[in-house]
Each structure stands twice: as C-alpha cells, then as structure tokens.
Amino acid sequence: MFSAVTRLRTLSTYITNSHTPLRFFSSTTPAFTMDKKSSILNWVDPKDKSGEFKRQQSVFRSFIENKPGAEFPAEKDRYHLYVSYACPWAHRTLIVRNLKGLQDIISFSSVHWHMGDKGWRFATPDENLPGGNVTPDPLHSDYTHLRDIYFEQNPSYEGRFTVPTLYDKKQKRIVSNESSEIIRMLYTEFDDLIADEYKKVVLLPKNLQKDIEEMNEWVYNNINNGVYKSGFATTEEAYKKNVTTLFDSLDRVEKSLSDSSTPYLLSAPHVTEADVRLFTTIIRFDPVYVQHFKCNIRDIRSGYPHLHRWVRHLYWDYPVAFGETTEFEHIKNHYTKSHGQINPFAITPVGPLPNILEKDDEVPSAKAVREK
Numbered sequence: 001m002f003s004a005v006t007r008l009r010t011l012s013t014y015i016t017n018s019h020t021p022l023r024f025f026s027s028t029t030p031a032f033t034m035d036k037k038s039s040i041l042n043w044v045d046p047k048d049k050s051g052e053f054k055r056q057q058s059v060f061r062s063f064i065e066n067k068p069g070a071e072f073p074a075e076k077d078r079y080h081l082y083v084s085y086a087c088p089w090a091h092r093t094l095i096v097r098n099l100k101g102l103q104d105i106i107s108f109s110s111v112h113w114h115m116g117d118k119g120w121r122f123a124t125p126d127e128n129l130p131g132g133n134v135t136p137d138p139l140h141s142d143y144t145h146l147r148d149i150y151f152e153q154n155p156s157y158e159g160r161f162t163v164p165t166l167y168d169k170k171q172k173r174i175v176s177n178e179s180s181e182i183i184r185m186l187y188t189e190f191d192d193l194i195a196d197e198y199k200k201v202v203l204l205p206k207n208l209q210k211d212i213e214e215m216n217e218w219v220y221n222n223i224n225n226g227v228y229k230s231g232f233a234t235t236e237e238a239y240k241k242n243v244t245t246l247f248d249s250l251d252r253v254e255k256s257l258s259d260s261s262t263p264y265l266l267s268a269p270h271v272t273e274a275d276v277r278l279f280t281t282i283i284r285f286d287p288v289y290v291q292h293f294k295c296n297i298r299d300i301r302s303g304y305p306h307l308h309r310w311v312r313h314l315y316w317d318y319p320v321a322f323g324e325t326t327e328f329e330h331i332k333n334h335y336t337k338s339h340g341q342i343n344p345f346a347i348t349p350v351g352p353l354p355n356i357l358e359k360d361d362e363v364p365s366a367k368a369v370r371e372k
Ligand SMILES: N[C@@H](CCC(=O)N[C@@H](CS)C(=O)NCC(=O)O)C(=O)O
Pocket: 040, 057, 058, 086, 087, 088, 089, 090, 119, 160, 161, 162, 163, 164, 177, 178, 179, 180
C-alpha cells in the first residue's frame, strides 16, 4: 500500500526537513518560541544559512487513468479533493474541476483557513465559514486534522500534510498531493463521464504545450513560489534576491499580456493551464502578498494594467470557475493569522478594499487620468 518509492521519498523529505530548535523572537517573547524538534511551522530550516524557503517535493504521485486495469480508474463519485480555499495550489484544482464540469464526479471539501502546529484542521460543525463545503471531514467522522488522512496511509508518515490532497474513497488511499499533476488528470481522464460542452474544454492544447510548459517553469519558480520565497526569507539578502526576481517576472508577464492578441496568456484562443496557474497567485497578490510577504515594489491594481485587466476578466467573466472558487476571507485570514513568525499579533490588515475591483473601475489616480 505504501510503496517503496513513496517510503524513500518520505525519508528524504524527513531528512531535508529535520530542524534544530528555533527562536523567532527574543527570549522575552516566549509565546513565539519554536522549540519543537521539527515544527512544521519552521518555514526556513534554521540550519540553512541562506535564509531561503525551499519548497519540498510532494510525496504522493500516482495518477487516475481512464484505462482498464488502472490502479486508480476514472469513476464517478470515487475521488475526493481535500482543499483549502486559502491555498493557491489547491485553488488550481477547484478551478479546473469547475472548468471541466466535474462537480458531480469528484467531491471536495475545504479545511478551516487556520494552519497550526498540527497543520490544517477541519472546521467543526458549529463553525460557519464562507464558501461551500467548509465542513468536518465528510469521509472520516473522527478525524480532526488533514494529517489524519496522511497517518491513515502510514502511521509513521514524516512528510508534510499539504492541500490539495486527492483521495480515493474506495481504496482509502491518497492518489496525489501534487496540484500540477492533479489538474492534468482532470483535463482528460474523466472525459467519458462528462457532457460534450466540457469535453471541448482543452486546457493544454497540443500546439501550445511547449510554450505553456516553458512558461510554467519560470512562473512557478519566480512568481507562484517567488512570493513565498520573498515572504519566508529570513535574511535581507534572500528577500531582496527573490523579490527582485519576482518583479522582473511580473514585468515579463505584463509585457507578454500586452503583446497577446487575445485576452489570455500566450495569445491562446481560450483559457489554458498557463492562465490557471498564474491566476491563483495574482488574485492573492494585492490582498495578501503585497503587505504580508513584502512583495511591495508595485501592486497589481496600480502597477500592472494588463495583468489587472486579465485577472479581472477571469474572475468576473468566469464566475463558476474563477470567481466563486476565490474566497478572500480564507485567503486573508490564513496567511496573516497562521504565520506567527511574520505577523506575531495575527492582526489582519483590512485593505486594500475592495479585494478586487470591478471590471470597469480603476484605482482613483488611474480613473482621474482616464476621465480628464
Ligand atoms: N507542490 C504542492 C504544494 C502544496 C502546498 O505546499 N500546499 C500548502 C498550502 S498553500 C500546504 O498545504 N502546506 C502545509 C505544509 O507545508 O505543512 C502542490 O502544488 O500541490
């Protein structure tokens, strides 16, 4: 059940993840003392002098397939997606699930936005959080945390407990906890079970695959992960390096959108994987990353007109896939109230308001110029 490869990967994850005690603040602030051997809230290994956040490889990497004899065959109501509305990686899977019309085929639930020292927890029945399906674990009534799903696989699991987690309800096994691979399973493997209008939704068109994959590479390293590398850095040098790379890459996307002959990245005739993967970072940028992760060389609404138009087009014109899967309360609260080393008093900044501007609106300075 827990394959040798998985065990090896888990072990290597543990080795790169074992920490010595860390104090984030002076000894006069005992509330923030992190002296647990390998607290999952130590985002940068204290032994790593570079001060750089290094994201670990996902451990579960199997695939749902639409073929006879598959280990995880494509079937209706067999799989469950555990997500957090706060998380940009999990957000990818919710968007693709809706773009592909898989709402009746794959169930989902969201954890509570707070991540503590036991990782993500499920909401309790009395908590009434915004967004659909923010519920106790619908599959295991006695589980309180996402990590219980991981321990169900292997009681001595040592990796991270991440969302998204794609779970096979029949075999009680995690299929995958790697969003970039989960979304690709959803592109085609369930096509025999969905209406024609959704079969026609192609997120990775053959003629653009090379360009999309090339773009994924730098967007992932410099933007999706770049905001975390900026925000979790524990040295000025690591922060400056990563925030500069991040903004250079945003400039590059801005230029590419201004050159695009369509409203989508890479002049695609419709939404593609490239749009999905960039959207989940850009929609969080002004509300959270600018202030919380110090990604403040510019913001999107006043500094990047093409990106601003593009993100609002997706959010407002694709309400089911992009708009309704975005839950700003989860997003803002999660980061600002879970990262004690960045925001020890857990006060959530109110602005910027609104979280996203209407399509025909602009920040006051841009509007004033337009109306002159
Ligand atoms: N490479 C993974 C990353 C997933 C990930 O890091 N998710 C975060 C939430 S945004 C998480 O669950 N972190 C918990 C932890 O690392 O303990 C993917 O794309 O699926």
